[in-house]
Amino acid sequence: MRNLVKLAMLATACVSLTACEKVQKVAADAAGLPTDENVLFWTQDQRDNAFRQMELLATTRTIEAGDTIRVLKSGDAFPATLPAVEGDSAPGLSIDEYMADQRLAGLVVLQDGKIRLEEYRMDFGPDDRWTSFSVAKSLVSSLVGAAIKDGAIKSLDDPLTDYIPELTGSGYDGVTVEQLLTMTSGVRWNEDYEDKDSDVARFNTTKSKDGVDPVILYMKTLVNEAKPGTRWQYNTGETNLIGVLVAKATGKSLSEYLSEKVWQPYGMAKDAVWILNDGGKEIGGCCISATTRDFALFGQFAMNGGKIGENQVVPVGWYDKAGTKQADIGVEGRGYGYQWWTYDDGSYAAQGIFGQGIFIDPKRKLVIAGNGNWPRATPDDKKVGRDAFYRAVQAYVDSEAAPAE
Template identity: 60%
Template sequence: MLKWIFGLLIVIAAVAGGFWASADKDMKALISSLPTDANVLFWSVEQRDAGFRALDRIPILAKSNIIAKGDTVYPLPKGEPITIGTDVDAYMKAQRTAGLVIVQDGKVRLEKYGLDFDAAGKWTSFSVAKSFTSTLVGAAIKDGYIKSIDDKVSAYIPDLKGSVYDDVTIKQLLTMTSGVKWNEDYADPKSDVALFNIHKPEKGVDVTVSYMRKLPREAPAGTKWVYKTGETNLIGVLVSSATKKTLSRYLSEKLWAPFGMEQDASWLIGSTGHEISGCCIQASTRDYARFGVFMLGGAKVNNVSILPDDWIAPATSKQADIAVPGKGYGYQWWTYDDGSYAAQGIFGQGIFIDPKRNLVIASNSNWPKATDPDTVGVQREMFYKAVQAAVDAEAKPIGK
């Protein structure tokens, strides 16, 4: 997903004056075995273990904006340990889990860490960031920066005018149903998801906009679902353009500070200064869990929702058919037919939210592969079901 020039830049950073004096153990672990390929997908497992907790601290490799926390912290009190009908330690080992936090009825029912990670650390989100980005669209509508979800995208990003995006609405971007042709194959070096991150933009044009406005149409807008990280990046450009604020600042103002996240977070920025909105928030596992709690509570700050009244229900329910039984896609959320929904990123990042059970499962991992739906993916789905079953068993009257 992230086609950065890793190898060369890390070498430059490693030999820069004073680097080793300030490098922490995560950086030393990463640089001790430099990747030879430019793509994070081809890093070794050990390099990812170090890099995923430190992407925003690799000099030169990536710049980032701070998502500032506030003065108060939303409490996550410790609850009774939950009894899950599966071996949690074995599950975490199989998933290569760095952090796992289960919150139910507002209390932490389970919190465990692995891979020498802990509650103070921050792990990269990958595409979990997409769900934060879509939430900022809702906030921008509530604040009046964006008039309607049915507005055309090019009305907010003038450099898209004259492209296929003249026919695409904000809602179609959110649901990834633009009908614009796109290849998200992470293993293909000629795919769009690989090429658009190394694209050289025209002067004065955002790199994502420059690449996306040249794409052709393959289906009428609104008729075909295709997963497109590039379009989430367009959403980020749209929100920044509409609000005249960076995504990091807007996220801090609307949610991170007033709701009470425990730590500052960061968001990597691309070559033209916009956050990589389809990816790359660095935050603690507990704060990812707090985002789930925030959504469960109606996205409220001081008892007032930051989102329009008609936002959460459609955002977190099936708006697009993804050809997988029991699942769908909402506004940058993966949806389940039982009413639960999730933010998900490659290598096992996730926030699973179940409103019926008042349940949040936040996890950060380093799967052996970026995506592997038939092994670790199935294991995660089974774990979610096991936790749901444990909550149901507690609620069942004795003797029933």
């Protein structure tokens, strides 16, 4: 939810880096795209423009879709205004007003695998891609499940250093794969995006050296300040380490592995793209650009237990554990699973700054995917409004299932 990405400008088409940066700046200015590498300092108009075409600002790798597209049937459409939810102050929730308030470019609701709602705004459409920010974290954790099923990762109880030996002697000595997934490593970390000296600020500007991944270069400098497994702390760097773990264990890039395991066999409609870091590796904690419908399809894949036809992509019961509270985050009714935000009613969600999200409610066979551009990265009122929408959809689905009086 709070991931900050520092975008490196493309340099591959230029002879010298200085010349390339000048060319890219002129091109970005002409297209109305931002040239500041820090997304928090982009204007709202720049974000509206950039979030749908991040591949023009940074180097990416393609997550290839297959030849067979999963066809979604249409279910009964939701009413234009959802009825009021008991306990909420609003008299009812207009979907049009909700999208405007949340500044959503795309919104897709699947229920029992059928499209109940699909709406687009801001000159954005069903075939267009939008960036995910930290929604990518939940997709990356799913790749850990796939790697366990494939035998590339033996156990969640394995020490992380078994797979990334470069971390030996760092704060990650004694930290398990599962503790990395739940962000309970106990390693000292500062995720304050407005502090130029924070770990997340310095981490994102680390350059590759002698061919070593910049993720490893920075993370191996960190020290442990709490016993592993005893404290939860949000840490984007650790999700990037999860990406390193999966790539090392499988011998494949994250884009290739996601395409092989989910994107192609599950029938995603469009190629997606993944932003790369200075070392040419996918940023595990951020930045997959895909269509809103394909994000919803990923939610459907997770809700179905990670099974495609007769093929079980992740271990049986993976999402039952990944999508339930494994760590206490200090918020009543909420928690953190394996890179998923959890609700005590059994639902769980992937969330990214500026309003990206995939909400999954297995009990109601419900998936809600949204992509947008909030006025700020994590405004409390927008988060509250989004949760209110989730409750309104849940209540409406419940009302349909209730016996007539």
